[in-house]
Amino acid sequence: MRLRIDLSYDGTGFRGWAAQPGQRTVQGDIEAAIAMILRLPEAATLTVAGRTDAGVHARGQVAHVDLDDVDPQLIERRLRRLLPDDIQIRSVTAAPEGFDARFSALERRYTYRIVDGRTGPDPLVRHSVVRWQKRLDIDAMNAAAQHLLGLHDFAAFCRRRVGATTVRTLRELSTVRVGDVLETTVRADAFCHSMVRALMGVLVAVGDHRFEPEWAAEVLTHAGRDSRVNVMPPHGLVLEEVVYPDDAGMVARAVESRRQRALRA
């Protein structure tokens, strides 16, 4: 049976989501806990909606795991008891027919937070807000974002991986200011590796008046990584939400996203 796991984590203490030998990772911690609960000879592998990098946080992460017949509520309770408090298990449920945490997802939503005042971040949220020394112009940032929205090849913003498409649909890239804190919302069908942090690098370069907003359109035409684009630090980034179709649409969506990615690649 397939379990859907909804979870949050503070990425500060992890080398990212993906299990790596000898490193503390979110996937590694949860797989070890499940193996312990079920006395599995080897860990059952988790599949995740957003493979967050080292230091990136999540409030609305979703994963799935295939296990022999188990009680989801029992797994939920025992995971909560076993896992440290930088991982929060929001729920464990039996996944609907055709559910795939990665391929059924319609959309991922991230936020990125920057504080640009003289005083630096509020100490209570300093682990999830990036400090910027100069005041940023959010009108310029939002003007730059207009050039990036829609269906594009985001190769200039992605770490290249053989056989993987970098075509994505960027649905939102909007920044609001509350006092000294800038909060950028980024929504797309999917993201390639480090794409949000590279998009933020473009917005910050424009907000800092190092480039005009139109520069964003120019970067987008590049077939590979643009060295003028800084990848912003991971700790400002939070995966807030993964959107799935209703249960009836689940199978169709997984087939469609596998097909699209194959076509584009």
Place this chain on the structure above:
Amino acid sequence: MRLRIDLSYDGTGFRGWAAQPGQRTVQGDIEAAIAMILRLPEAATLTVAGRTDAGVHARGQVAHVDLDDVDPQLIERRLRRLLPDDIQIRSVTAAPEGFDARFSALERRYTYRIVDGRTGPDPLVRHSVVRWQKRLDIDAMNAAAQHLLGLHDFAAFCRRRVGATTVRTLRELSTVRVGDVLETTVRADAFCHSMVRALMGVLVAVGDHRFEPEWAAEVLTHAGRDSRVNVMPPHGLVLEEVVYPDDAGMVARAVESRRQRALRA
């Protein structure tokens, strides 16, 4: 000259505000930094509006320090550079005539946060939210609070100190729920030691249905600490704001609060 220092801190890494030999404290860190900046032979003593306990946080703490003629902006910049990022220096300014961080204050405002859902706190704010295992009844908590508002002797809620009054005016004690998070706002002219956390102990006992709301009125009649009142954990507590009169009222207020405390003691 007298400097006013506005600051915030994450209380997690400190043994509270007050300097103690061999312990890391907020006062100790800042006094050491000022001594270093000005090459003072011994530390200049800070006076603070709210002497927070170990683990208690502050967003709107205010302190003052008397120094020989200095440039407040220079002290501000150098403190920011020297202090670790769990202390945020919001501003350093020349204090108006008659200002006393402690005795000029008209009001202190604190918040206390509890999460009472099954899932525990959002990992990103777990250091400033207290987990409660049972669902709390906030209507009962707010009914209990009504019995505590106003001018009373809060001896039942205070750690006794010789010669110190425990008479205070409690102006607000109100709880709102946002999802699984309960946020209680507490305002008074001043608080005695551990008073907010003991008030929270009464509200939680009532919200948990261990006592009726009227029990709060009974506790208030006790002349000393009530052993049925739990002092809630420190990490849910944040000193949010200290309110001062306008510059003209500063001297009068300090004289008045010293007089009141002497009368009551």
